[in-house]
Amino acid sequence: MTDTAASATETDYSATLFLPETNFPMRAGLPDREPGWLKRWQDMDIYKLQREQAADRPLFTIHDGPPYANGNIHIGHALNKTLKDLVSRSMQMLGFNSAYVPGWDCHGLPIEWKIEEQYRAKGKDKNEVPVVEFRQECRTFAEQWVDIQREEFKRLGVLGEWDNPYLTMSFDAEAQIARELMKVSTSGQLYRGSKPVMWSVVERTALAEAEIEYADYESDTIWVKFPVRSGGGEITSKAFHDLNASVVIWTTTPWTIPANRAISFSSKISYGLYEVAKAPEGNWASTGEKYILADNLAAEVFAKAKVEEFVRIGDVDPGHITSCFHPLRGLGGGYEFEVPLLDGEHVTDDAGTGFVHTAPGHGLDDFEIWMNSGRKLAEKGIDTAIPYVVGDDGFYTSEAPGFEGARVIDDNGKKGDANNRVITALAERNAMVARGRVKHSYPHSWRSKKPVIFRNTPQWFVYMDRDIEGKAGDTLRHRALNAIDATTFYPAAGQNRLRSMIADRPDWVLSRQRAWGVPITVFVNKATNEILKDDLVNHRIAQSFEEEGADAWYKPGAAERYLGADYKVADYEMVTDILDVWFDSGTTHSWVLRNKQKWPHLKFPASMYLEGSDQHRGWFHSSLLESCATNGYAPYSSVLTHGFTMDSDGKKMSKSLGNTVAPQDVIKQYGADILRLWVASSDYSEDLRLGKEIIQTTVDSYRKLRNTLRWLLGNLAHYQASDEVRFEEMPELEQLILHRLSQLDEQVRGAYKEYDYRKVVSLLTNFMNIELSAFYFDIRKDALYCDPISSIKRRSALTVLHHLFDCLTAWLAPILVFTMEEVWLERHPEDGSSVHLRLFPEVPADWRNDGLAAKWQLIRGVRRVVTGALEIERREKRIGSSLEAAPKVYLTDERLLAALAGEDMAEIAITSAIEIIPADGPADGFRLDDVPGITVVPGLAAGKRCARSWKVLPEVGSDPEFPDVSPRDAQALRERAAAGL
Structure with missing residues (x-):
């Protein structure tokens, strides 16, 4: 009769096991712990350390499309900035110098509208306030929101040059925006015409297509x-x-x-x-x-x-x-x-x-x-x-x-x-x-949400189809279409979308009839209606903007200052319209990417522009036109587009519907890493859904990853570098896992290079949950906990865990930025250490062994049938654990028999014994339809239960010094004693 009950006198050997030891908590506590990591990164200036380490590497520049500085960030901002951070961090770890300079769009109607609302609330008339004073209030308003948004973006874990961002309202920026406009003017592409434009009566200004939504x-x-x-x-x-x-x-x-x-x-x-x-x-x-x-x-x-x-x-x-x-x-x-x-x-x-x-x-x-x-x-x-x-004002005129x-x-x-x-x-x-x-669907202003009208007004335009500087066929449209063809799009459909917009668009209207922005810095001859083209005048304008900002245009005596002694002020009209903010942000390539003095780690053209799909008619569009007008080609090599955020039912998020999800709330309850994992797990090329159930699903996925990493850390407490085992000396199971690491290295790198973060998450979660936790770790727990110190199997497993740790922490670092830092520092607590100062580890190509993997695929099939049979035995309470079992496995497939030859199938199936029988199994045996040729007949293991490993073996008690354990465990106890443990 099998003795499966522990005797009353059985010794407690738990203290002699190599059980996991770690202070890494099972409960993440991300909302409380993440700010500490942010402070650590700030104190060590990790962004600067990255730049120093990567000084000799090729540059990768993802240029930040500037968010608007007029309110707290929303979930769309969180999606956008997290994606940019995923790109930047992964390219850094792939071996590039991937600097990220955040920026803000600070001019334009939304900010001006807010100040006007404040005026109306106070009974104040905007027209009675000096324009420079009004503009200063707009500037102060934008500055406040830049500071607020900066902290909110940093809380997402986004790493960048936060202390040196770009602002479209900085004096040097306003000067360069004016220079770009004057380049367009000087080349003959700018003209004043009268065309119907979309006009907001509510906001009293012309609107660009990008400022329109349909309702x-x-x-x-x-x-x-x-x-x-x-x-x-x-x-x-x-x-x-x-x-x-x-x-x-x-x-x-x-x-x-x-x-x-x-x-x-x-x-x-x-x-x-x-x-x-x-x-x-x-x-x-x-x-x-x-x-x-x-x-x-x-x-x-x-x-x-x-x-x-x-x-x-x-x-x-x-x-x-x-x-x-x-x-x-x-x-x-x-x-x-x-x-x-x-x-x-x-x-x-x-x-x-x-x-x-x-x-x-x-x-x-x-x-x-x-x-x-x-x-x-x-x-x-x-x-x-x-x-x-x-x-x-929407009233009929005398006409x-x-x-x-x-x-x-x-x-x-x-x-x-x-x-x-x-x-x-x-x-x-x-x-x-x-x-x-x-x-019907009708155009509305996306700011005021009110309908607009088409209205003929004098505006400033850029020609789309006029030859530039007399070169036949060299039109802005021709340049832009060629530039699109030379650009890589993610997803590829973005290319056709932007191309069709450029192919069909009318001349580009630049002017707005407002006050807060960069003025259209041109003078028009009153007699000839020709634009003044004078390099010296243009230089004076740009120089004054460098020193005083665009406010200089509105100060008394500005016309005299710019025209100088060569022209009579009375002969010229000084234009007072401002530039469309899309022109402002469209010029950023010229004063951010090319400013080596201020941002030496950026390059032009940018490696990538990344924004929402609405930016095909927005920033992608205006940046393309502006750069083509002044340089002849696009300011980017690639364009990545993401969808919009929807609620869990696929409906557009709206405050009125009460279905919005604020990133601040998610971070407060769950932590930023949960938001980041949601972004990385989603198909960003489509609209992304988010709600309580989706967040909970993400939390569950995160918990499984964390527990796997916790188990790794706990076992690596017993790792000694001196005990490492060479690949060729390892058991096949360890070689199999290293083979998978070699495969994953290629797959993960490839996915990161293609910006396919969903694939990265899928590859790693499946590997960690299915191949590690449910297979490799499950099998090797016995060896890791119970084998002698000298055991090559145990030492091989620890060596593999070491490699797993190095790879997994690196591969997940761009996504779970806080958690991977915590995991890394738990094992490497040295000052100045950070997982974010690493590259993706080089995984040896000679670990690849497809033949071995094919063999173990067969073995795993057998294991699955065995565990399926034992699961029924547990459910029926005929056994308590699989170690009480000794099943018989009937096989007729020669391939399976060959694969199992020499393998300890009892160890692989986590039973105390197993018998492989090369014959057809009985009719009432256990089978799985999708794994043919295998029949399992459960049985109980013979012998006594080892008091240390709990295996049921006939040889337990054969060692007189340790009568209640197996010979393997007895040897482990002797070695521990010899080592003073």
């Missing part, structure tokens, strides 16, 4: 008659004007009708003349009226117009219609001009009427077709001037006769009375056909 908006829709004025042919026996026919247009912006100057059609669309045969009494579309419509849309138009019956009279070619009357003719005497018909590629018959109401002051397509038709229109005596119908005092949008972003006023006037002139409402 649902309900618009008034109207169908309007433009009576045909004359025709160049006949559709029946009478001319158009004799038939009283009207071209019908459809628009979602009734307020733009006073700005109408043309109607666009398409020669590719089929049109017809239709007559209303039956309509309700008093209907706008009345019986007998004749309309010209696209055939595909006629039925839909008549349905909207409540027409009961209609007939098609014949075909119409709009190209034969010379012009129409304006539907507001007779109102205020301002609408008596001809409305020509223009053939446009932008016109379709997908919706509307097949005709597009064309107001060149309020739409890009309208503007383009009007300007392209200018010569022909002028030859016909048509005035081609574009009216300024709506002012910057909208009859509507003065009406407003399109008010200061709060609400609809004014302009639409109703226009619709009423049209109805009074029998020009209405129908009206309705439509809910």
Whole structure:
């Protein structure tokens, strides 16, 4: 009978085991411990030490896209900065000098808007405050938020040059921004023009595409008659004007009708003349009226117009219609001009009427077709001037006769009375056909969240398609598209996205009608409207900005100071518009990456720009255009794009929905390493989800990694470098683990080089949880705890643990920056030591042994069937632990038999004994469908239980000096005694 019970007199041998010994706590306590590591890094100036160590290494520069200095960081900031830190730290450990200089965007409307809000709360008028004083308040506001955000970013564990960041509002930066603008001006790429731009009435400024977001908006829709004025042919026996026919247009912006100057059609669309045969009494579309419509849309138009019956009279070619009357003719005497018909590629018959109401002051397509038709229109005596119908405050100007005092949008972003006023006037002139409402996606300012309008205003632009300095074909668009083709994108789809934006974009509008920013530092000759191009003037401007900042432009006597004695101030206009902030941040390559005196470890072009996917139309875009305009190529070699943060259900985070996750809260409860592990574990190329359940899943993953590292540390307390075993002398199991380290070295390095942090986490967590904790550590606990000091198996295992520690702490260091420092210093507490001063260790290539790995894959299959069978025995309480078992394993596969030859399968399966039988197993034996050819029949081990190792063996008690332990354990006890342990 097997004796599995410990006797009452059994000696307690626990003190004689080499059990794990470590002060490394199981509970991380990250929120309390992480600030201590931050202080340690600051005290030792680890960033400086990195630069000194890496002085002779090749440079890798990830250039920081500047966050806006106007509020606490949110989870999107945390994602972005953590990704940048992952890139920077991993490239440093891959052997580069990877310096990281953080920066901030400090100019622009959001900050200016905050100061204006403070003014309004105090009943203060911005216009009564000297502009330099107002700008100083903006500067102070930005400085405060830079300091707050700096500490929040540092708390994430982001390592960088925090004491020497770049700020777009520093004097040297403002000077260089002005220099870049003046380069563009001097090369002939800058011009002042009049084009429709997206205009925020609320904020009183033009907006760039990057400052726009789209939201649902309900618009008034109207169908309007433009009576045909004359025709160049006949559709029946009478001319158009004799038939009283009207071209019908459809628009979602009734307020733009006073700005109408043309109607666009398409020669590719089929049109017809239709007559209303039956309509309700008093209907706008009345019986007998004749309309010209696209055939595909006629039925839909008549349905909207409540027409009961209609007939098609014949075909119409709009190209034969010379012009129409304006539907507001007779109102205020301002609408008596001809409305020509223009053939446009932008016109379709997908919706509307097949005709597009064309107001060149309020739409890009309208503007383009009007300007392209200018010569022909002028030859016909048509005035081609574009009216300024709506002012910057949203009110109609005097160029909208009859509507003065009406407003399109008010200061709060609400609809004014302009639409109703226009619709009423049209109805009074029998020009209405129908009206309705439509809910559609409409542009809003991303700051004020209020709708914008397209409005024709004088602005400063950069040509996209004009030859630069007379070189044929050398346009900004051509340069930018070539630069995109030469750039590597992560993910690759980003290339096509940015390319399509550059290919289709209009000229770049640079000007803003605000106060806080870098001014457009040009002078315009009042007589010729030409921009002054004088290197000496430009030098004076830049020099004054270096000394006083951009405020110098606004100080009394500035024009005289810059123009000097060579020019008369009265002859020149000093431009007061400021630059779009995207131009500011787009120039950072010129004064950050190229400033070797201030940041000697950076390079131009940058190795990488990394931002959210919205920056294809933002910073990636503006930086590309600015650098191409001044250098001819991109400021970056690669572009990495990440998605946005969503809640756990995939919904956009919103304070109003209460589904936001603040990084500060996560850090306070769990620690920054949990946030970092979430970022690294996620597919950042898509939108990332975050919520309580996802955080908890990340915490659980972290806990498993930490426990594995804790076990490593505990066992390495018994490691002696003098006891190391050479690879070729190790047992196969240790060679297998080192083989896996060699494989992982290649895989982890490759993943880091491809910025695939999710793969790094997956590789290492699977390795640590499955191959180490559940397999190798499980098997080797017995040898590590119980074997004699001289045991080559034990010494080999300790040698492998040493290599595992060196590799795992390095590979995880860019991700779990605090935890790996804690783990490293637990074993290497020397002053000045840090895991972040290491490179990824060089793993010997001759550790690779694919044949050995294939053999052990077979062995592990056998082990899995054995452990599956024993799990049932435990569950049925027939055994307490696997060491009570001695199963029989039946094998018929010669490959399996060969793999097991010479291996201690009992040790591998963690049983006290095992019998391998080369035959078919009994029908009632245990099998696994996915591991064929193996049958296990459980059985109990014979013998007594070793009081030290708990193995059940027949030879326990064979050593008279130690009658209650196995011979192996008896030898271990003798060696311990000899060593004085």
